[in-house]
Amino acid sequence: MRIVVAEDTAILRAGLVQLLEDEGHEVVAAVADAELLRAAVAEHGPDIVVSDIRMPPTHTDEGLRAAIELRERQPGLPVLIFSQYVETQYAGRLLAGNAAGVGYLLKERVLDARDFLDALERVAAGGTALDPEVVGQLVGASPSRSTVDALSPREREVLGLMAEGRSNAAIAGLLVVTERAVEKHVANIFLKLQLPVDAADHRRVLAVLRYLG
Structure with a gap:
């Protein structure tokens, strides 16, 4: 698959790129903020986006809001959110209308690289992959x-x-x-x-x- 990665932590970004390329995927862009994410998707038309939530400049919810915008512009674009945080308001918006091709995993709970890669492939194929903690908080809300x-x-x-x-x-x-x-x-x-x-x-x-x- 052709993948855009958005992660502001350089070491983690490099690790994701290496993991994905070792699996045979092509990382067409690896960026550190939401604006560069939007530009990379517009330029490369990837098969899937992997994005963190909190990125520059405010380190709040830029990545997730960018993912929502990208899905609104390009319905069906597979997006896998990979973050330390659960943002129920924006996660609900990301899933609203059409949850096909949406994933939301928590970094600290992915203990095996294979689980991450399996989730990536499932989301790219139009399925869902939601961490149980994300599910629990969304149901509670x-x-x-x-x-x-x-x-x-x-x-x-x-x-x-x-x-x-x-x-x-x-x-x-x-x-x-x-x-x-x-x-x-x-x-x-x-x-x-x-x-x-x-x-x-x-x-x-x-x-x-x-x-x-």
Whole structure:
């Protein structure tokens, strides 16, 4: 894949570039602030963007706001936020409307490079990859839970794992149940959330959007 990386810490930026290039990806630009991120995406048209949240000049939310703007200008542009912080307000905006191709991972909780690379590939393919802490805070901030409250406790558990980007097989392993049981839970989730079979958007992504409110 052709990737733009936005990270203001030089050592971490270099490490990400090395990791991605070792995996066979092409880092077309590695920048240190949000303005350079916007310019790099406009110039290179990458397959995916990997961005931190807090970058110069204020070190608050420049990276996340830039990612939102880029997605608004180019709907469907895959974006993986890789940060130390959870910003629920802007994360909700990033996921709003169409969460396909969105990831949000916390640096301190990614313990294996393979997990990061798997999440990157999943997001680039149009899926989601959300850290459980991000999911928890977004769910807690949701003003309305009526639709999701119709789900059983096990179905909510399965949907939470779907929000993290887990496959049916991975969910089955974590819950120590059969994959067939997970498939039944997923089918019930789609039914209760009234997600049509012929939905143009990926139903797993639509279910995650409902879950996050």
